Amino acid sequence: MASWVHVFLIVHLLLIQGYMNENIHCKEAVESVETVSSCPTSKEQWDKASSRKKCWETALEQTCSDPQKFVYHCVINGYGNATLEVCAPERLILGHCTEFNEVGGVIQDQLFTKCNGVFPKCDDYYLSSEAYKC
Template sequence: MMRFKRTDLYTLPLLVYIIYHLKKSMAFTSCGISILTVNYVKQCPEDSKSWQMAAKRMDCDGIEQDCQQGIRADSHQFVFQYHCVINVWRNATLEVCAFNRTLLGYCAEFNILGSVIQDNYYADCTKHDPPCPSVYNSAEAYKYQSCYKLVEQNERNTKIISAAKRTSGNLTTPFISIFFRFIIRKLLHI
């Protein structure tokens, strides 16, 4: 027989309350139609003018969606609009029509499974140069170009790894390995 502690009786209502509000919040910011608007791009807009031009081209206002049911008509907190962000793996940039979010110092990403713009917790842009603010609107992601540079860095790393894999069967690889061991031994005076 399972026994409950007295603290469990207080914790359970709190958990139910938190889950209810998280679900409600996700319902307001997640929209399945967003997936149909995803367009992978080589580069995201770099300034307000090019952002506005891209937003006009995507015409997110013209997309019929019923995801805003339950949101007050005068609410500016959640707006279905153009975004250009990184993907979850930080290896591609994409345009998408989605609800804006308040981000907490991380690069904006679009999560396809959740159909939602969210923080990429592996990309803390408050530590970038120049840094992003600790709180900003996802629709202003273009202001923080360092987030897009993460994609370029990942592309370079992928190319280097691919090249290394291709040459791993090559005869020069053992010689390179021996050369590096020789250098390391010389540096460590072994």
């Protein structure tokens, strides 16, 4: 029975994500992209990188999402061959790695990479802004 509750909550969150138009092209996110050699692997490192990136400065000006959801990310690109730092609306990710699609201007699941097949393993679902955990 508990698994049905999880499925319901995930579907509900995905519907909210879609209806809130947070999967639209985000010009400010694309403009914030920087290629980096690696991503932070701890909360402390993530917070330092986030402070350096200063996403909050753009958060109030952008129109892609609620300002509180426009946050720091360090993720792979859509081809899986580069690591990017980007300020973008956070998303719920379902069992895949998180990517930033520069053409689409969105954070999304990287459908070709199952994060549960690598170490450390990702949870079945997580917020894109917590990608440092896996």
